[in-house]
Amino acid sequence: MAPVIKVAVIQLYPKPMQIEHNFNKAANYIRSAATQGARLAVLPEYHLTNWLPKDPNFINLCEQWEHYLKEYQDLAKECKICIVPGTIVESHRGAEKEEDRLLNVAYFIDQNGEIIGKYVKKNLWGPEREHLISSGRDIHEVFDTPLGRVGMLICWDLAFPEAFRELIAQGAKVIITPTFWTLNDCSEAGLKLNPSAEATFLDSILTARAFENTCAIIFANAGGPPGRGYAGLSQVTVPFVGALTRLGSCAEGMSVVDVDMQILEDAEENYKIRSDLTRDDWHYDYRHSMTREKL
Structure with missing residues (x-):
């Protein structure tokens, strides 16, 4: 039988630009998760700073990324728990007269404080493209972790089934997805039809991706004060x-839950998605035959 893994999904309100406050709050949740026997704790995207790239202090805070990554490594070692610290925006100084390069990065830190996985966000949401550098054509990597084969995606990556397929084709059973997804990400036209359109999007797509890839998805989104558009979920x-x-x-909180990995084996036995992917005559090769003009 496959193992049962206890994981903690943590939903935080990232207080804007209050990086030390946000880290301390996250650390308290992680310590609590460890005392409850969780082997993994996952935080939301942008949980240290919130998303305020036009604030003149944003880049200065992002320059502290190495310090906070080390803090999470020390915390993982202290608590003997694996941590995916949401995402940490890294500021990398460019060459002379070049602007700073901002990368939105998720790390997998094991219970010994070692970094065993790193993923730079690939599919950038429209407003992010002015500020962040995508990982572009780099492959989606899968990592061997104490919990098994794990892949990581970030927020808007959820909208791209190709990303999941690339991960499960490499044997990923768990996909970890830190997110900063709000109800306000919907257009005015969409909100007129359904003010909760983004919540419908999230619940639907998470369920669909789990079924169609016979995988478990750990989805940690930001929460926040009512009326400000935080989606949570x-x-x-x-x-x-x-x-x-x-x-x-929208409320902050944490849930510690047992994930019976046998569910994934039983789902694969039923749907045979991974089996089909390994066939020599598999008819989808992840190339789009249509030209850009037709798209």
Whole structure:
């Protein structure tokens, strides 16, 4: 039988530009998760700073990324727990007269404080493209972790099934997805039709991706004060069941849940998605035959 893994999904309100306050709050949740026996704790995207790239102090805070990454490494070693510290925006100084390069990065830190996985966000949401550098055509990597084969995606990557396929083709069973997804990401036209359109998007796509890839998805989103558009809905989702746990629409909190990895084996036995991917005559080769003009 496959193992049962206890994981903690943490939904935080990243207080804007209050990096030390946000780290200390996250650390308290992680320590609590460890005392409850969790082997992994996952935080949201942009959890240290919130997303305020036009604030004149934003880049200065991002320049502290190495310090806070080391703090999380020390915390993982202290608590003997694996941590995916949401995402940390890294500022890398360019050559003379060049602007800073900002990368939105997720790390997997093991229980000994070692970094065993790193992923730079590939699919940037429209407003991010003015500020962040994408990982572009770099492959989506899968990492061997104490929890098994793990892949990492970030926020808007959820909208691209190709990303999931690339990960599960390499054997990933768990996909960890730190996110900063708000209800306000919907257009005015969409909000007129459904003010909760983005919540519908999230719940639907997480369930679909879990089923169609026979994988578990650990989705940690930002929460926040009511009326400010925070979507929340952090959850751990698996095939057959859907969400094993699901936090509210905006409140902060944490859920520690057992993930029975046998569910994934049973789902694969039923749907045979991974089996099809390994066939020599598999008819999807991840190339789009249409030209850009047709798209």
